[in-house]
Every structure is written in structure tokens, then in C-alpha cells.
Amino acid sequence: MADEPKASRGNLQGIAMLVAIWAIVTLSVVFGLRHGLPELASDRGYLDTLYYVILGITGVAYIAFQIALGYVIWRYRGDRPGASSSHWHESHRLELTWTLGTAVILVPIVLTGLSQWNRVRAAAPDDAITVIAVGAQFQWDFQYPGADGEFGRFDPALYAIDNQIGLDESDAAATDDWVLTNQLVLPVGRPARILMRSKDVQHAFFLPNFRVKQDLVPGMTTEVWFTPTKTGSYEIACAELCGLGHYRMRAFLEVMDEADYANWLVENAPATE
């Protein structure tokens, strides 16, 4: 055309865009295949399934769209022989297709997501073991209820070096309670219910292998439950910025089989008279 802006030369740019976008897609998939979720050790495998389903759907959409984008950029480059552009700029059929198409794909994701969410957030089963997790800058304390199965009261006024969780010793339920620092021990195969509170700022109780994450909020008790399905030692992380030591607010979760757990209780829990 007669009045062509100077900048239009550059067949090279069109090819380069195609190559770059296709290469990015290829590399992102190749390297993506080398990384996965941390090894699963809880009953929350259904969350992984949903994760991989979404990964499949969005992965296909990602590859298809980017490949198409790279292709049309090259295909419709300005200096191809006989280039001309079209005035066509509306198609109700096409627009309706991708609007409804997107909606149709999203509906099952939303519905499955919500039902999984309800499952995760449902009340803990009655046979669950309950432990209280207390988060503080920058340590985790785990309070076990002892033989009576009841937790002693706590009172923030009692926080002290030798009473990290502010346990009120005058409460009868408190006498057999005991506390582990930066270590949580649970039996395999039994639902575990963790009640959480924070002493200072927000923290998040994150068990990467168990697909568990829940914030600890000062002034509130939050709760989560799950069932460990594999024995072993796993890391517990803090996932909510809580201060300069946030990166090292680490603890361990030891999952034992029933017999080991019973032995461990006998050896470690303070004897009750």
C-alpha cells in the first residue's frame, strides 16, 4: 500500500515471535514435568486429583492458545506476499462460542472444587485425636490433652519462659497436659484434629505433604483435620509472614504406626497419678 509506515519491515520479527512463543511453551512443559507436588502422606489425595485435572485443562488451554498465538502472528505478518487485512470485526457466533465455552468448562471445576472444599472443611470425625498447635515468633508448641482427653485452660497472663502456652496449672484438666516444642507426633490412619491459636501475629500451619494449610489468627481458634496415611518424618512450615524469623519457623511431624505411637506415649507423656 501507498502509505505504509516505515516500521513495518521485519519478516524476521514474525518468525522470531513464532519461534519464541513455541519454544517457551515447549520448555515450560518439559521443565514442568520434572517438578511435582511433594509426596502425599494424607487422605487428601482427592485435592491432588482436582489439582491435576485443572492442570490438564489449563495446560491444554495454555498450549493451544499460545501455539495459536505464535502461529497467527507469523501467518498474518505484514510483509507476507500479497498481504492485506480484513475489515471483519464481529461474529456473534464466535463470540458466543467462546463466552459460553469458557463458562461450560468452568462449571464442573467450580462444582468439584466446592464439593472437595466441603469435604475438607467438614467437622472432624468423633474418633479424631485432638492436639492444640500454638504458633509464636518463631516456634510451634503442640499441646496434648493427656489421659483425660481434656485440654487445660490457658491464660495469656501466664505466658512465661517455662510456660510457653500459658497453661493454667490450677485447672484440673491441665494437670496431665503436656507440650512438645517444634515436634508433633501422630499415629497413622487416625484422623487428627489440630486446633490452632497464635500468641502474637499471624502464622500459617502448612504441612506440604498433607495438603494442609490454615492460618493462625490472634484472638481466634482455627481448626483443621486430616488423616495421615504414611509413617515417617515430615516438615511443618509457617506459610504466613510472621516476622524476621518467618523463614525458619519450622517443625516436624512424626507419623508413627499405632504400636510405636502407643509406646511413644508411654515413654514420653508425663505419668499421671
Next chain:
Amino acid sequence: MDHHHEQSFVSKYIFSFDHKMIGKQYFTLAMTMGFIGGILAVLIRLQLGFPSRPWPFLENLFPTGMASGIMTPEFYVSLFTMHGTIMVFFLLSLLPVSGFGNFLIPLQIGARDMAFPFLNMLSFWTVVPGAIIVIISFFVEGGAAASGWTAYPPLSGIRSAIPGSGAGQTLWLVGMMFFVASFTMGGLNFVVTILNLRTKGLRLMRMPLTTWAQFVVGILGLLSFPALAAGALLLMFDRSLGTSFFLPAGIFIGDTLMPHEGGSPLLWQHLFWFLGHPEVYIIMLPAMGFTSDILATFCRRPIFGYRSMVYAIMAIGTLSFLVWGHHMFVSGMSPFLGSLFVVTTLAIAIPSAVKAFNWLFTIVKARIQFTSASLFALGVVSLFVTGGLTGIFLGTNAVDIQLHDTYFVVGHFHFIMAGAGLFGAFAAVYYWYPKMFGRMLSERLGKIHFWITFVAYYAVFFPMHYLGHSGMMRRIYDPNVYEYLAPLQPVNLFITIAAFVLFIGQLFFLWNYFVSMRRGAPAEANPWKSAGFEWSTPPKPGHGNWEGEIPEAHRWPYEYAAPGRKRDYTPQWEA
């Protein structure tokens, strides 16, 4: 009317009322802040690529934060807090919205200036002290704010919670108040100008998508920023006057039981994200507008689906107020509320997909001219789709449990918000620079800039998704503390190297921008042969924009390749 009276230096360059000068003032401020934000990003990556390695020369710059050359954890926290704050507010809100909004709205709608020129000047001079305060906060006792750009209390509410929670946090809050004041003045101006000052014939449905985006952004800003202002004020009260809006009883920090009683930390999160989520669309929408205008011009083709583009902007704007809870799925908020937010959040994917497909079909049957501007606009399309798709994971609350607060999120928002926003801003600068300075940018440097940026951007941010699904938390100073994260160190090193390259690539842009002001080839009035109204002005429009009468708008701004016309474009202002 006399629009060309003599002006003193001060009234022309400093306390200017002219929307174009004010726009350029915003550019200068935003680019300065963005440069600082970029340096902070490089420092963050330095630590993650080479954890706790000493860099003795850095001690001279940061005597406490990098004592003996090793970064302290508290300095790291301040770095990402200020990086996020500066990038979100002072770069990607100021440049595309305040900068381009002021510069372009009057030119695109055929007005001589914004509706309230004085308010406009005031708005700029209100944000300047905000920026200065934010920068100064690095040098106060305890260092800059250190509670993330989200400033969750109690960390941000109690001075002894982290060193940056002292004077640094106070200055952060004060800086934010200035920012909010400035931004709401700007938003008001946008809305009033667009509603009232359009030239004859410029019906709403003939407005360019950039102006449509700025219109919705103005409304979003007006409605959402006051929530942050209110929150910031209440937080200041909690910090200084002993109130307890956000601080409950029983907080024990530094061996001291705090006297607060009855506040709710979740209340802050609600207030913050009521602003925070619309804010990411305040960043995104203008970039979408730029992309549409620029793609149409360089595809030599009308934008595809104009009407649905307008409706999509409105839908996104509306929905953006109803999704803030997706940041709070595991915060302790009611799980039922969480489910509602899933529905609204995933609903946003629909208008977003509409935009992406419309762009794709604008390219189909095009005759693409590859300029720096069009390349960056094509980059927006790619980044936007990548970032949009990862949003589906995070919007599904059940899956977000694992991914929340990991690098998956950092990857996600650097694509959809930071990446698309940044690429949109670059595209816009390359495209409208001739109108701003009457000169052309160097295309050669522009292309070098694009290629480094595009490739390095993917190299930096795509692998972050791998880190995230492998379980690496965000905001951590040294992932190697965790056994399961230590094997990821090579990925972190790779990202850091790519980030250095990305940073260096930006120097081509800065060089180009400043040198071309003097040495660039002189621009014609309409160098890209665009049909948009702003190109009807002289090469470097003076005060008042048009020398004679303001032309009339005869059609929409995307009239390219119309059959039966001699030229392949028919400008909006030609009968």
C-alpha cells in the same frame, strides 16, 4: 478562548495545569519509583540465588541491612514489602492510570484539558510527598515497613513485632494516605471528564477502549481506595493511640502482654482486599485498553468484538468488587463465604477469556506491522493468558489450600498483573511517545528491549510456578532451611540470573526514553497512520491541544481496512 498565553517556568513545568505536562510529570515520578522497585527486586533475587553469600561492596550502600555484606532477614522482609508497594502503587498505578490517563483522555475524547485542571495539579503534588515519604522510610530506625505490601496486623500493628514495624510502618501508612488522596482526586477527574467533555459526535460507544478502561478505573479507584484510607487510619490509631480495631486481647510479643482488647485482624484483611483486588484491575484494565488500541493500529484491522470488549471491561470492573475473599480462603474466614468467592472469582475468567479471544481474532486476517509497540502488545496477550490460567487454580479454594502463599502465587500475579501491566505500559510508551515529545523512539533499541524483556520475563516468572507447586513458601529469606526445598536451589539460581538479565534489558528502555527526547527523529502528527482521535493533534500539541476548533468525531476509532476506501485507515476525525 486563548489557550496559548505565555507561561513562566514554574507554571509550565512544575505547577502546571496542563494535562499533558501533568501526565509527563507522573511518568517521571513513576519511572523513578519503578527503577528503585526494580533494584529492590534484584536484591531480593540476589539473596534467593545466593543465600547469605557476602557481597562486601553492598555494605557501603546498606550499612545495617547488609552489615558485612550479608543480608539480614529483616532487611529481606523490608525489601519485598517495599518492592511490592512501590511496584503496585507507585509504578503500575501511577504510570498507566495517572500518567497515561491524564495524558490521553482529553486527546482521545477531544477535550482541551481535564475537567478539573487544578485538582489534577493538586493530585500530582499530593502523591509526590507520598513517594518521598515511602523512600525515606528506608533510612529511619528499624528500616522500612516489613509486613508485606498487604500490611497485615498484628505484624504491622505492634511496633515490637519486627524492626520495620516502628517508624518505617508509620511512614508507609502516611505515604499510603497521600497516595489514596491523590488517586481519588484523579479518579473523580477521569469520570467527570469522560462523561462531560467529549467532543461532538463522540458517543460513548465510539470511545477507544483505552478511555473506556480509564473510565472504569476511575470508578474503581473512587469506590475502593477509601477503604484502604479508612483501614490505614484505623491502623494508625491502633499503633499510636492504643485503640484496638485490629488487635485482639492476649497478644504477647517481646515478653510483654499487649493492652489491646477486642479487635479483629481479619477485619483488616477484608478492608485491605476490598481495595487490593480492585487495585489489581486498576493496573490491568488500562493495559488491556492500550493493547486493544495498539493491536488494532498495527494489525491494520478493526479491533475484534468492540462491543463485547466494552462489556467485558464493565463486567470485570463490577466483579472485581466481589472477589476479594479469594485472598482469604485459609485465613480463618467462614468456609461458606469462601465458597461464594469461588463462584465470583471464576466468573471473572469469562470476560477475561472474551478479551483474550478478541485479541487473537484481531490478529487473524491482519497485516501485522512489527514495531516495539505492537510487539509489547502481543506480549501482553501471551502473558495475560498464562497468568489468567494459573488464576483458575488459585480461585478454586480446594486447590488453593496447597498453593496459597507459595511461589505459585508470586508467579501468577507477576504474569497477570505485573507482567501484563508492565508490558502494556511499555507498549503504550512506544506508541504514544511521538505525541508526548514530538519525537520518535529508536525502534532498534526498542526491539532489543522487547526481546530481552519478553524472554527473560518468562524465564524469571514461569519457573516460580514449579517452586510453588513443590511447596516453596513466598516471603521466605532462605528456602534452604527446609530439607524439602533445598533441592530447588538450582531453580532459584536460574531465576536470579534471568532476573539480572531482565533488569539490564530495562536500561535499553531508559536510555532510549531519555536520549530520544532530544535526539529522536522528529515525529509527524500521525506517525502510525492510526485512526484514533488523539492523532488529530499537531505533532507536539500545545496547551489546549488543537490550534483551531476541536474536530468532530465521525466514527469509531478502529476504522481500518474499510472496503472501498483509498487508504487502509479512516481517521475518526475525518468526515
